[in-house]
Amino acid sequence: MVGHDDALVLDDPVGRSLRGPHAHLARTVGRAAGYVPAVATFCALPADPDAADWADLAELLGPGELADMFSNAAPPPAGWEPVFFLEGRQLVLPAGAPPGLPSTAGVVELGPDDVPEMLDLVALTRPGPFWPRTLEMGTYLGVRDNGALVAMAGERLRPPGWTEISAVCTAPGARGRGHAARLVAALAARVVARGERPFLHVAEANTGAIALYERLGFTTRRHVTFQGYRTPGSP
Template identity: 35%
Template sequence: MIDLNQQLKNPVWYALQETHKKFAITFNGVQFYKPEICTFGSFFDEAKTTKPASEYSKMSDTFFFVSEHQTPEIDLTKVRLVKKIDGCQMVLNTLTDVSITEDIVMLDETHVDEIYDLIWLVMPGFYQKRTFEMGKYFGIFKDGKLVSVAGQRMQTNLFTEVSAVVTHPNYTRKGLAKQLISHVTKVILKENKKPILHTNKGNLAIALYEKLGYELTRDMNWWLYSKN
């Protein structure tokens, strides 16, 4: 079995090898999620990414390669780099105790549209409607409206990623995200997995994640491409 440290160096790859195998599309040693689920791709050898990137661009107008240090190679006549997002990976050390004062609801298929609309309002670009199928999602409602959400994205038998942590702009600074992150983290721990998350370098939320017990561990960069 591949150990946890090795899996965390290439989380998309190993998620598609294990828990999310049913969502995998493989092109000559390069793996992608089915685009209706998530537009992430993974690889070990950047010399092999050129043709798969071109092929996947026929399925999704935009997509990401996720890597720690490697730079994908692409055919510039078919695919163009939109931007490189300098990201980082954080791994839970010891969860800080958080008082849960909100009613946290496990979301289901009836909430798919609400989840999508809220995430795209706050953090557009990463989430597809069927991303919901990658893991469990939880939310907080106010006056019958979903105002804060957090869920699970990439996962294997050893780790699960906390993701899609967003709060409606009208409800920020009330501790909703903190309670949701704590709740999702506890759910992961009960499954005997290591909670992880990814974010942009310099994100102000890093301070919150650190207060909850997460530690910065490595770079994890998102290369965003678009079909020419």
């Protein structure tokens, strides 16, 4: 079972995932790492990258590509164009705290055949990055209404001992029915059952989601700034 000190891996969740449980989904050049295309745009550098590390990342991604640095606060060299900055927070389920357990009735596991519907739901609700192969990062669960996928959530980053819950979204016409709570609780229970701890990230402005996660037992570990840059050169 993961211990209290192991929360330090959450300071670099992308890098620790790519060098650990998600190594099979990683591509690397030197100390720069990123997910293979269509899985995720997240990439990672050491906490104190030097010019050579940034050059390796530029080589890894190619010219004019998005370097989604997640919450790595290291400033890039000149020539890297800022793309986005988003204030957010990282929440964890405290050790020994059972996840909230709303009814999981109607929750189903999603697979490759469901990806087109999952992409449509993400395009409609915009919960955050989700690509054609993101499903390979972990288990995804959904709720269907008359056969149509109306809500989903899944596992994303996997730093050792932890699993991130992400892509929590519900179609506008299906909100207010507790789908998000059931999905997050079901995923958290699975994570805890295998001896890991759940965590998640949320935009600071999404107060409704923060309140939901706190009701399910999650607490804020730290505030973060999500940021991305464009690599130098033209694609």
